[in-house]
Amino acid sequence: MEAIQTEVLVIGGGATGLGVVRDAALRGYDTVLLERVDLGQGTTGRFHGLLHSGGRYVTRDVEAGKECALERDVLSRIVPDAIEETGGFFVTTPVDDPDYADAFARGCVDAGVWVDEIEPALAIAEEPRLNPRISRAFRVKDGAVDAWKLLWANARSAQQHGARILTYHWVTSILREDDAVTGVIARNDLTGEEVRIDAAFTINASGAWAGEIATMAGADGVTVVPGKGIMIAMNHRLVNTVINRCDPPGDGDILVPVRTVSVIGTTDTEARNPDELEITHDEVQRMLDAGEVLVPGFRNTRALHVWAGARPLFKDERADQSLDTRHMSRGMALVDHERRDGLRRFLTITGGKFTTYRLMAEVVVNAMCEQLGDDRPCTTATTPMPVSAEDGATRVGARLARRERNLHDEKVVCECELVTRGLMVQEIDRKPLGNLDDLRRVLRLGMGPCQGGYCAHRATALVHERTDISAGRAHELLHRFYEYRWLGLKPILYGDQVRQAVLDEWIINGTLDLEHLPREVSR
Amino acid sequence: MSQSIRDSLDHCVKCTICETQCPVAAVTPLFPGPKYVGPQAERYRDASREGSPDDSLDYCSGCGTCTLVCPQGVKVAEINAQARAVMKAQKGVPFRDKLISRTVVGGRLSVATSPLYNWGIGVGALRWAAERTVGIHRRAPMPHAARTTFRTWVWRRNLTRRRVRSTHRVVYFHGCAANYYETELARRTVAVLEHQGIEVIIPRQECCGLPMQSNGLLDEARASVRRLAAQLAPYAREGLDIVSTSTSCSLMLKREAREILELEDDPDLRALAPRMFDICEYLVGLYEQGKLQTQMQPVPLTVPYHPPCQLRAHNIGTPAHRLFELIPELRVIDPNVTCCGVAGTYGLKAEKYDIAMAVGAPLFAQVDGSELACCDSETCRWQINSATGVETVHPIELLYRAYGLE
Numbered sequence: 028m029e030a031i032q033t034e035v036l037v038i039g040g041g042a043t044g045l046g047v048v049r050d051a052a053l054r055g056y057d058t059v060l061l062e063r064v065d066l067g068q069g070t071t072g073r074f075h076g077l078l079h080s081g082g083r084y085v086t087r088d089v090e091a092g093k094e095c096a097l098e099r100d101v102l103s104r105i106v107p108d109a110i111e112e113t114g115g116f117f118v119t120t121p122v123d124d125p126d127y128a129d130a131f132a133r134g135c136v137d138a139g140v141w142v143d144e145i146e147p148a149l150a151i152a153e154e155p156r157l158n159p160r161i162s163r164a165f166r167v168k169d170g171a172v173d174a175w176k177l178l179w180a181n182a183r184s185a186q187q188h189g190a191r192i193l194t195y196h197w198v199t200s201i202l203r204e205d206d207a208v209t210g211v212i213a214r215n216d217l218t219g220e221e222v223r224i225d226a227a228f229t230i231n232a233s234g235a236w237a238g239e240i241a242t243m244a245g246a247d248g249v250t251v252v253p254g255k256g257i258m259i260a261m262n263h264r265l266v267n268t269v270i271n272r273c274d275p276p277g278d279g280d281i282l283v284p285v286r287t288v289s290v291i292g293t294t295d296t297e298a299r300n301p302d303e304l305e306i307t308h309d310e311v312q313r314m315l316d317a318g319e320v321l322v323p324g325f326r327n328t329r330a331l332h333v334w335a336g337a338r339p340l341f342k343d344e345r346a347d348q349s350l351d352t353r354h355m356s357r358g359m360a361l362v363d364h365e366r367r368d369g370l371r372r373f374l375t376i377t378g379g380k381f382t383t384y385r386l387m388a389e390v391v392v393n394a395m396c397e398q399l400g401d402d403r404p405c406t407t408a409t410t411p412m413p414v415s416a417e418d419g420a421t422r423v424g425a426r427l428a429r430r431e432r433n434l435h436d437e438k439v440v441c442e443c444e445l446v447t448r449g450l451m452v453q454e455i456d457r458k459p460l461g462n463l464d465d466l467r468r469v470l471r472l473g474m475g476p477c478q479g480g481y482c483a484h485r486a487t488a489l490v491h492e493r494t495d496i497s498a499g500r501a502h503e504l505l506h507r508f509y510e511y512r513w514l515g516l517k518p519i520l521y522g523d524q525v526r527q528a529v530l531d532e533w534i535i536n537g538t539l540d541l542e543h544l545p546r547e548v549s550r
Numbered sequence: 551m552s553q554s555i556r557d558s559l560d561h562c563v564k565c566t567i568c569e570t571q572c573p574v575a576a577v578t579p580l581f582p583g584p585k586y587v588g589p590q591a592e593r594y595r596d597a598s599r600e601g602s603p604d605d606s607l608d609y610c611s612g613c614g615t616c617t618l619v620c621p622q623g624v625k626v627a628e629i630n631a632q633a634r635a636v637m638k639a640q641k642g643v644p645f646r647d648k649l650i651s652r653t654v655v656g657g658r659l660s661v662a663t664s665p666l667y668n669w670g671i672g673v674g675a676l677r678w679a680a681e682r683t684v685g686i687h688r689r690a691p692m693p694h695a696a697r698t699t700f701r702t703w704v705w706r707r708n709l710t711r712r713r714v715r716s717t718h719r720v721v722y723f724h725g726c727a728a729n730y731y732e733t734e735l736a737r738r739t740v741a742v743l744e745h746q747g748i749e750v751i752i753p754r755q756e757c758c759g760l761p762m763q764s765n766g767l768l769d770e771a772r773a774s775v776r777r778l779a780a781q782l783a784p785y786a787r788e789g790l791d792i793v794s795t796s797t798s799c800s801l802m803l804k805r806e807a808r809e810i811l812e813l814e815d816d817p818d819l820r821a822l823a824p825r826m827f828d829i830c831e832y833l834v835g836l837y838e839q840g841k842l843q844t845q846m847q848p849v850p851l852t853v854p855y856h857p858p859c860q861l862r863a864h865n866i867g868t869p870a871h872r873l874f875e876l877i878p879e880l881r882v883i884d885p886n887v888t889c890c891g892v893a894g895t896y897g898l899k900a901e902k903y904d905i906a907m908a909v910g911a912p913l914f915a916q917v918d919g920s921e922l923a924c925c926d927s928e929t930c931r932w933q934i935n936s937a938t939g940v941e942t943v944h945p946i947e948l949l950y951r952a953y954g955l956e
Contacts, residue, residue, distance in 0.1 A: 262560055267596055287593040324553075329560035427594035428603035435579055442564060442590055475593070477564045526622070527563045 028212075029222045031191070033059040035395070036210060036226035038198055038240055039233035040064075041071035042174070042381055045181040045192075046388030046407070047232050052188035053410060054392065054403040059224055060185070061196045061213055065465045067178045069301070070234050071381065072468060073336030075258045075292035076285035077269060078102065078110055078170035079382040082117055082142065083276060085134030086127070091358055091380075092138030098383045099168060102177075106412045109177035111421045113284055115169025115269035116150050117142075118161040120320050123274035128163040131273055141168050154266045156322045169269035171285045173421045174381065175468045180412040187413065195460075196222065201229070201244040208244055208373035217460040228372045228395055232388075235301035235337040237377040246368040251377050253301035253337035256293035257310050259519060261318070262329040262476050264423060265289040270321050279317025287423060287444065287475065288331060291318045301337035306518040330519040331476055332512075341378040359387045361394060372398075440489065441482035443475020451489050459494045463487065463508035476524075478512045480531030484539060499547030506546055509535060555629055555809060561622040562589035568616035568626055573859075573889040574609060577908035581609035584616035587633070588626040595633060602637035609902070610634065611893035611909070612764050613859040627863075631763065631810045638766025646685040650895045651761035651770075657730030660695035668694045687903035691892065691936035693731035693928070700729045700736040704752045716749040720832070721785045723803070725796035726757050727928040735943075738950040739795050739829060745953050746836060746843055751790070755781055758802040759811070764894050768811060775807045779818035786825040793832045795944055797927045798860040798894060800826055828861065830869040830926065830945055837872065846952035848879035853948070854917045855882045856934065858927035859889045870926065870945035877952040882924075887913040890925070892933035907937065914938050924948060 037048045040062025048060040062068075081095030103110055119128050135142035143166040150164035151157050182192050195216040202210040202225070210225040231240045234251070241249035264284045272280035283290045291314050298304055311333060318325035341360035359379035364370040376391035389405045396403055426445040437447040454469055455461070463479075463486055466472050472486055473479030487505040490496065496504075520528055535541050568584040569575060575583040587607045595602060607630060616626035638647075649656070660667040670676050677688035707713055720743060728736035743750045756778040759771030782792055782803075794800035803826045808814045827835070836842040857868040874882045890910040891897050897906030914937045917923045923942040925931045931942040950956065 263593055264596060267599060324557075327557065422600055423596045424594045424600045424603045427591055431604045431606060434582060434606060442586070443593070445590075445594070476560075476562065476589075481564050523560045523563075526561075530563045530565065 029220065031059060031222060031224045033057050033191070033224060034227045035059075036061070036224055036229045038211070038229065038231050039236070040066040040178075040192070040194060041069050041232070041234050042067075042178065042181075042384035043234060043376060043379065043387050044232035045178050045185065046384045047230050047376065047391055048190050048192065049181050049185040049188075050385075050388040050392040050405060050407045051230075051395075052185045052190040053406050054396070058185065058190040059226065060190060060192045061198060061211070061224070062192070062194045063197045063216075065194050065461070065468060066182060066192070067175050067468055068464075069236070070336045070338065071174050071178060073258070073334050074174065074256075074381055075281060075283045075290040076171050076174060077281060077283045077382075078172045079380065080115055080167035080169045081138055081140040082115070082131065082135060082165070082167045082169070083271060083281075085138045085140055086130050086275065088358070089134065089138045091383075092134065092140050094386055095380075095382045096138065096140045096168075098386055099170065101385060101408045102172075102382070103170070105408065105410065106177055106180050108414050108420050109173050109180055111171045111285075111423070113169065113171050113268050115167045115271060116154070116157075117165040117167060117271045117273040118147070118150060118157065118321075119163040119273040120158050121160045121162070122320055123272055125162065127275060128165070128273050132165065135165075135167075142166070154268055154270070156265050156324070157270065158321060158323055163273060165273065167271075169271070171269065171283055171421070172381070173286065176415050176421060179469065180415060184410070184412040193222075198240065198243065201240070203245065206369055207371040228374075228399065230391055230395065231373070231375040232377075232391070234377060235339040237339060237375050241362070241364070241375050244364070244370060244373055246362075246364050246370055246373070246375075248343065249362060249375060250342045252340040252342055253298040253304070254340045255296050255298040255304050255335050255337060257306050257314065257333060257335045258290050258292035259311065259314050259318075259333045260288040260290050260331045260474075261325070262288060262331050265322050265325070265328060267423075272321070279314045282318065282321050284423070286421070286471065291321075291325075293336075295338070298337060304335035304337060306333055306335050308518065311518050327522070329476065329523040330521070331524065332474070332478060332515040333519045334515050339377045339379075359383065359390070361390055363394065365398065374398075440485045441470070441472045441475065443477055443482075444471040444473075446470045446472050446482070448489065451486060452493060455490055455493045463490070463504050464511055467508075473508065473512060477527055477531060478516055479508060480527065480534055483508050483512075484534075497547055499545050502541065502544040503546040503548055506541055509541070554814075555625045555632065558623055558625045559589045559592055559629060562624045563622055564589075565621065567619050567621060568624075571615050571619045571888065573613060573615060573891070573909045574611050574905060578609065578905045580606060580905070582606050584610070584626045584630065588616065588629045589624055592629055592633065595636075601640055602633065605637070607634055607637060609905070611889070611891070611896040611902075611906070613889045613893045614863040615859055615888050618859075618862055618865075625809065628806075628810050635763075635766040635768045639768075643766050644685065646899065647765040647895075648767065649684065650686065650898060651765040651767055653726040653730075653761055654757050657695075657699075657726050661697070661699050661730050664695040664697050681900050685900045686898050687900045689936070690898040690903055691929075691932035693727070693932050695730060696733040698733070700724055700733040701754075703733060703737060714744040714747065714749050716747055718747065719749040719751055719790055721751045721753060721782060721790050721792040723755060723782060723792050723794040723796075723800065723826075724752065725755070725794060725799040728795055732928060732944075735795060735946065738955070739946050741955050742833075742946055742949050742953065743793070745955060746841065751785065753781055753785070758799040759807065760798055760802045761895055763802075763806070763810060764896075771807075772811050772813060775802060775811065775813070776816060776818065779803070779807075779816060779822055783818035783821045786821045791825050791827055791832065792822065793827050793829045795829050795926075795946060797828060797858060797864065798929075800828055801860055801863055804864065828864055828866060828869065828926070830873055831864070831866045833949075834869040834872045837876070843953065844876055846877050847954050849877050849948060849951050850879040851922055852881040852883065852920070853922050853924050854885050854920050855924040855945070856885055856887065856890060856913055856917075856930065858925055858930045859893070861926045870924070873945060873949060877948060880948065880952070883916070885913050885916040887916070890930045890933045892929050894929050897929075897933055906933070910934070910937060917942075
């Protein structure tokens with residue numbers, strides 16, 4: 028069994044885990060991160076892409092509003108190329124509580140969230156598709172985030188400081204010596220080999236799965252309830268500004284323009300298992316209705332894909348047992364297992380929200396330093412992250428501009444998202460054992476209107492060309508990719524997307540007969 | 551972008567039929583194809599904030615074939631026309647494009663100086679200089695100017711009062727080309743209509759704005775087409791039909807001005823559209839009602855007839871074919887080519903001339919050596935004539951001969 032020694036082991040490759048590993052690496056610790064699948068395959072890759080101004084929280088949780096306001100500026104500074112500064116509006120629609128707007132404005136002032144009330148007519152002039160019957164409008168500093176791009180920037184930044192990031196590594200057991208956690212055994216799912224990691228300190232940053240990991244370490248009763256939220260990506264930028272309902276937080280009250288789509292979200296219902304989030308017809312209808320309130324005609328536009336994410340909602344069954352409650356009010360939970368369970372060298376950080384992931388990392392790494400007696404200050408807020416190699420800034424036109432420059436030199440693999448052969452080859456060579464979904468998260472492969480109908484087989488052929496996988500394995504890659512895409516298509520099949528799905532089906536099974544091609548199923 | 555065009559983008563299933571039919575993409579890599587610049591690229595355009603990133607869009611000739619062939623109803627050409635206008639508004643419209651889109655000014659000047667102008671367009675050195683300075687290709691087709699305008703003829707005709715009076719009245723929308731260059735076609739159209747016993751009303755008329763529209767000057771195009779609509783709408787409201795010998799200009803009034811120029815609510819255009827007819831479409835209508843004179847003399851010719859892309863965009867089929875069937879001994883060949891390449895003013899431009907010629911090459915090969923060729927659209931006739939040397943006429947000219955009106 029391969030053995031790795033490290034100072035700090037981080038479990039979980041979402042925003043929090045990557046924030047933690049980067050934070051610890053920047054403070055000079057030797058670090059390893061384990062992720063059971065690919066980076067951002069959990070909750071981080073399944074949110075609506077909103078970089079909160081803080082406005083959403085100001086009436087309920089001033090602290091959370093304050094943190095968002097500060098953190099969104101920090102992220103803008105340290106990873107500008109993953110963020111599009113779209114700006115945002117809070118608008119009072121005819122169905123919203125008209126009194127909320129004043130409470131909202133006061134809350135923003137209290138929380139230090141930048142806000143500027145504007146004439147509704149001006150908001151409509153800037154966003155012509157917006158409901159013309161809005162009665163109030165506030166400008167805020169919302170933005171749109173390409174979550175995967177931000178994650179990879181984090182990962183590269185951590186790697187530059189020595190971090191080892193191991194994806195497709197399942198933690199199978201947690202090693203203990205008496206009352207201290209000393210590392211883990213993990214299984215590399217791509218090779219099937221086991222690896223032992225000995226660590227001086229372990230941080231559990233596995234989000235909605237944090238309860239499972241804590242239990243594995245012997246800390247019972249850490250309950251993280253998966254709060255399911257669904258989101259639908261609509262074709263095109265229906266708006267170029269983030270639109271929020273100026274109303275107490277509710278279903279489908281946010282519309283975020285991200286890259287080439289507009290994402291409407293979200294819902295909040297308790298789920299049992301973060302790995303099995305069912306999307307119901309009723310939830311989809313609620314989202315579309317909510318979209319109609321913000322943008323009349325919303326239902327007539329084309330829904331491309333629906334997905335669900337699991338918010339980690341922390342509920343400690345032993346709440347009286349002296350966990351660090353300083354941060355509980357802000358949605359993030361730092362569980363000090365030494366005080367709670369008498370378990371040393373082990374901390375859990377969960378809850379929270381994407382916009383404040385860097386702060387969460389700072390909080391947990393501070394707590395670790397305190398326990399280790401190290402005085403190493405956090406530098407993540409002032410250290411810029413490496414610029415992504417892909418296409419510079421996250422702007423809607425970036426890929427089209429890039430494509431215009433290489434129009435005659437490069438072939439396009441994914442036509443909707445303008446993924447060129449060059450980008451594909453670069454990514455395949457970097458991760459030869461990856462699947463098409465891994466490529467999708469980095470490149471947006473298959474995320475456009477045709478949902479992979481025209482590009483997935485081309486991408487498969489390229490993987491087959493660049494790596495030494497068998498034909499059977501290539502078929503399996505393609506099959507699995509369509510299966511995943513289908514999960515997000517089936518619940519939103521109406522209008523234009525039905526016709527696309529039928530045509531895609533003809534291509535996949537009529538022309539390629541994928542169902543009957545021999546598939547070599549890997550581990 | 552107008553909402554109906556914008557919404558049609560969502561219907562694209564990427565089937566690629568438009569790309570296989572696009573005559574421009576087939577001959578040059580400079581144009582990435584209608585699916586690419588239309589429904590795909592539009593997802594990336596936020597011109598108000600970021601500007602238009604894709605200059606290759608300008609290589610769309612605007613022939614409209616993509617919209618015509620799209621089985622899902624995506625208005626690809628219209629999307630491209632609007633996106634191009636946004637791009638031009640940001641990057642500036644070249645002087646050349648402003649010049650060639652001012653058909654009224656250009657027409658008046660060329661008629662006023664017609665001996666000089668007609669000499670000049672045939673002088674290689676001058677054309678070379680025009681290509682170098684302005685960017686109009688030295689071999690691009692240029693029509694000869696008439697000595698006097700068609701309007702002058704109308705004015706004289708009204709003085710002499712020698713015209714048919716009837717209860718069956720139609721309005722003739724001749725457009726700029728027939729006024730300044732092909733005045734004979736305009737006069738013969740009047741003669742063919744009067745031969746049916748129809749009274750022809752020829753009101754004053756402005757440019758329909760199409761050349762400005764296709765060169766990205768949307769505001770100017772709007773102003774012009776609204777003036778024209780105001781001139782013609784009263785007749786439409788009175789219940790009179792309007793006929794035109796210019797396919798692209800009548801398409802403007804039928805739908806393009808409302809769609810591409812976003813004048814959906816203009817009351818004059820709304821009144822006009824249902825009464826606007828292509829001349830052959832109108833004559834076929836008469837024929838179907840038994841009102842068309844069918845007494846014709848033989849025209850013993852074999853004529854390649856090219857229904858231009860702009861006519862196809864009318865969605866009326868090719869009515870001229872029905873009329874040709876009535877003419878004894880006339881044999882018509884359909885070259886079955888999508889586009890002659892010129893697409894209005896596209897083929898005049900120095901950087902696009904070669905593309906336009908390549909697009910039209912299969913057509914020219916079939917026209918070559920003919921005694922006479924036929925096409926509904928003026929710029930296409932000039933292109934075919936310039937490329938092959940074969941005299942190319944409007945279908946009305948064949949009817950005119952068949953009726954023995956010569």
